[in-house]
Amino acid sequence: MVKLLFFAGIKERIGVEELYLETSNQTIAQLKNYLQVSYPNLQLDGVLVAINEEFALDDDMVQDNDTIAFIPPVSGG
Amino acid sequence: MMNFFEIIETPINIQSVIDKVIRRNAGAVTTFIGTVRELTEGKKTLYLTYEAYIPMAEKKLKQIAEEVKEKWGDVEIAITHRVGRLDISDVAVVIAVSTPHRKAAYEANEFAMERIKEIVPIWKKEHWETGEEWIGNQQGTKQYKSGKPDEEELHG
DSSP states (O other): OEEEEEOHHHHHHHSSSEEEESOOSEEHHHHHHHHHHHOTTOOOTTOEEEETTEEEOTTOEEOTTOEEEEEOOOOOO | OOOSEEEESSOOOHHHHHHHHOOTTOSEEEEEEEEOOSEETTEEEEEEEEEEOHHHHHHHHHHHHHHHHHHHSSOEEEEEEEOEEEETTOEEEEEEEEESSHHHHHHHHHHHHHHHHHHSOEEEEEEETTEEEESSSSTTSOOOTTSSOOHHHHHO
């Protein structure tokens, strides 16, 4: 099982802060695709993904028990 | 233990951030104070809401400190960012940098702020009389050359 975390505009679109998914051995790209299909209104362009609090790339693999955060363009400061 | 990199929900005590970097070998301390601006491109902001992925944001602030120390050497740096609702003129972020000489303190402080805007998972939402919007995917904010940060930009 993996934990998905959503922030800012993505959180508002999906309607929850976190989701749990029975999945592993998927790439980040596959996971993004899954979300896009489940939530067609979701804007994932420019959205980065972090695995266990470190930025990941589209072809990185998701492992069981990972925390996957979807990070829209940041605007701190 | 003193935490040099914090995301907090309460007003920032500016002096306490500065005190973290005070040391005998410092001859200069620069402090950047980011405050909530009322007008952005002529539009009147009522207030802002900041949100953060707190554990990762604190980790990325530490990464910025490591980058700063690598570039400028003898530097001490402390950063506190506030989240939640902030009104006009409230302090959103404080960066304090101390170095033996002033030039490095100015430069390192500016660098740290630029990096916050690139890699630290913090978001702000502008609230106007006519609506609200998460800032980040509109003009005037950070645009990455390739549409997303490259390895160098993310990992330093």
